[in-house]
Amino acid sequence: MKIAVITIIIVTFISNTLSSRVNATTIMANLLPSKTISYQVHLGYEDINWYMQSSQAAIFYSLWESSTRRFTDHSTPVIFYLSGGPGLSSQYSAFREFGPIQIDKKGDVYTGSENPWSWNYYAHLVFVDQPIGSGFSYNKGKVVDNSKTAAQHFTNFLSNFLKNNPFGLSTNPFYLAGEGFAGHYIPAIISHINSNS
Numbered sequence: 001m002k003i004a005v006i007t008i009i010i011v012t013f014i015s016n017t018l019s020s021r022v023n024a025t026t027i028m029a030n031l032l033p034s035k036t037i038s039y040q041v042h043l044g045y046e047d048i049n050w051y052m053q054s055s056q057a058a059i060f061y062s063l064w065e066s067s068t069r070r071f072t073d074h075s076t077p078v079i080f081y082l083s084g085g086p087g088l089s090s091q092y093s094a095f096r097e098f099g100p101i102q103i104d105k106k107g108d109v110y111t112g113s114e115n116p117w118s119w120n121y122y123a124h125l126v127f128v129d130q131p132i133g134s135g136f137s138y139n140k141g142k143v144v145d146n147s148k149t150a151a152q153h154f155t156n157f158l159s160n161f162l163k164n165n166p167f168g169l170s171t172n173p174f175y176l177a178g179e180g181f182a183g184h185y186i187p188a189i190i191s192h193i194n195s196n197s
Contacts, residue, residue, distance in 0.1 A: 020044060021165070024062075031101050031112030039065035039100065039120065046160040048132065048153045052141055059157040060136035062094055063165070064125040067118070071167035077123040078172045080158070082130060084180020086150075089135025090127035093179070099125065124169070126161070130154055130185070151188035155196065 021044030028041045045058040069076040083090040095103045100118040104111055119125055129135030131144035132153055144150050162170040176186045 028101060031103070032114060035114060037067075037100070039067045040071070041065070045137075046157045046164065048156040049160070050156045051153060052132075052139075056141050057132045057139045057153075058137065059132060059153065060129040060138075061157075061161065062091060062127045064094070064100055064120045064127075066120050066122065066124050067100060068121055069124075071124065071169070074168065074171045076172060078126060078169050078174040079119060079123045080126045080128055080174060080176050082128055082154075082176065082178035082182040082185055083134075084178060084182045084185075085134065086131065086181045086185075087134045088180070089129050091129065091135055094125070094127040099127065123175075124172070128154070128157065130157065147184045147188035148192070150185055151192040154185070154189050155192050158193075 021042055024041045024043045025037065025039075029035075029037050040063075042063040043061070044063070045060050047054040047058050051057075065071055066073075066076050081090055081093060083093055093099065095101060098115065098117065098119045100115055100120045102113050102115040104113065129137040130153065131137075131139075131150040132141075133139035133144065144153065176189060178186055
């Protein structure tokens, strides 16, 4: 199956999952036709309902189970990854940097391969498209133009994600990681969490 077709399937899958979570393990396994994957992959949206209605805005994420530990192992760290930009989709990092599946272009052909240096060897990974309006996240309201607002929205996303995911990840240790402008977002998020806990 060609990567372009799989990309269309993934985008269609995403657009049909607004405000929900879907198991995309089979779709991701199709990126590696000669291998089977030993971990689960989930795609979804979480509302930022403290601030906006779900019809106005939601944050998209992809959740990758560790390749060596199951979701039921609550000692496994969860890494929430935020790309910079501002406004760059974190899904780029999932498929081009350190996610479990690498998508490469050789000439006019896209191919999927297993990434032997993926961070999911040691942790569950959550690639978050934030602030709202970035990547597959959507925003029909005011543009987010400061780190404080982005931090408020992310904290709401995190609360809903931990409450709504079916794997009990709220008891796992978690870390925030990122690159570029995430160096502004992450301190603002930590400050907001600390001042509201």
